[in-house]
């Protein structure tokens with residue numbers, strides 16, 4: 277792809293133009309400044325190379341706990357860091373070993389690959405029902421009507437949360453996920469915290485019920501999970517059930533939205549997948565690589581550390597730009613092309629190392645069933661939304677809507 281001249285000093289990563297097409301900026305960063313100082317926060321650097329991102333994500337000298345940042349240096353109106361980690365609560369995503377190891381082991385005992393694979397027929401039946409309705413209407417808005425509905429219904433089913441309540445969670449979950457963005461104004465932060473609290477309160481009642489009356493569901497398994505007689509504390513249970521519940525909403529919704537958008541904009545790849553449904557496994561991996569739902573993850577140096585010739589000081593923060601790493605030409609051949617048969621090994625969309633996404637198997641299953649079914653059933657599908665616009669999130673990347681005719 278031809279490189280256009282990008283003046284990195286003038287780049288606004290939160291501008292709608294960047295969200296719509298971040299790739300030229302990421303290409304320029306990788307080429308000109310693989311360690312790029314962020315204008316959003318002090319002592320914060322964006323990393324865009326695959327090898328550097330991967331090295332940091334597996335290096336224990338880099339922490340996931342935002343509390344390793346020096347106090348009072350957030351560029352926003354409020355310090356979201358304390359908010360997002362809920363004081364001292366052990367949110368798996370923001371916890372380092374040894375607590376991370378202990379909690380992750382307990383959660384993995386409850387959330388097994390078997391419990392996920394068992395869901396496949398149910399997910400297919402749910403998608404078939406939704407698509408029967410689409411066939412009758414001749415049109416569908418993919419992001420919200422399918423992309424949101426499927427993961428939220430599935431996680432409710434898995435956890436044992438009444439599906440009839442699913443429409444209540446959408447706004448709460450969307451508000452809560454903004455807390456990932458780190459630098460926010462006070463109103464957005466408060467709205468995010470309120471969303472999180474509402475979900476915690478809702479789940480708290482269900483957790484209590486499962487203590488005395490366990491069911492065949494993930495919530496009961498989490499409540500009763502033990503390792504050598506020790507389980508999750510009450511607070512760990514609530515906060516990490518919230519994480520499980522929210523982590524899969526917008527991410528998987530964006531996989532479905534971004535993924536279908538990429539396929540429809542690259543019609544030859546849509547047709548290729550339609551002609552050979554066995555490509556669905558590599559196709560979903562490629563869509564995750566090509567335009568993934570999580571653009572960025574962050575780490576803080578716990579000690580002075582050198583990466584690729586750059587000296588970081590303890591307390592420095594790096595934003596590993598997973599989406600940029602996934603298009604690094606040193607790692608993937610012709611990285612800006614979509615190739616649904618690509619077989620070049622793992623991307624970084626689910627991260628790497630000890631925080632590798634716990635829900636990756638579930639996300640893949642949902643992505644394969646939804647995208648595979650849409651492509652097989654609606655060969656004449658065309659995008660109606662033009663131009664498409666992206667949500668305001670910084671860490672997550674997804675379309676506001678994608679209206680299509682079938």
Ligand code: HEM
Nearest residue numbers: 368369523524527528531573625626627631633634635639
């Ligand atoms: C396409 C969909 C998804 C994407 C792209 C995604 C991406 C990620 C990423 C990048 C991380 C690690 C962040 C870091 O290294 O700091 C992560 C962690 C996590 N994800 Fe996902 N995720 C997805 C779906 C899900 C689903 C469906 C669930 C569960 C229902 C889930 C649960 C989690 C949990 C619990 C963690 C924390 C793991 C840890 O810290 O050890 N995710 N995810």
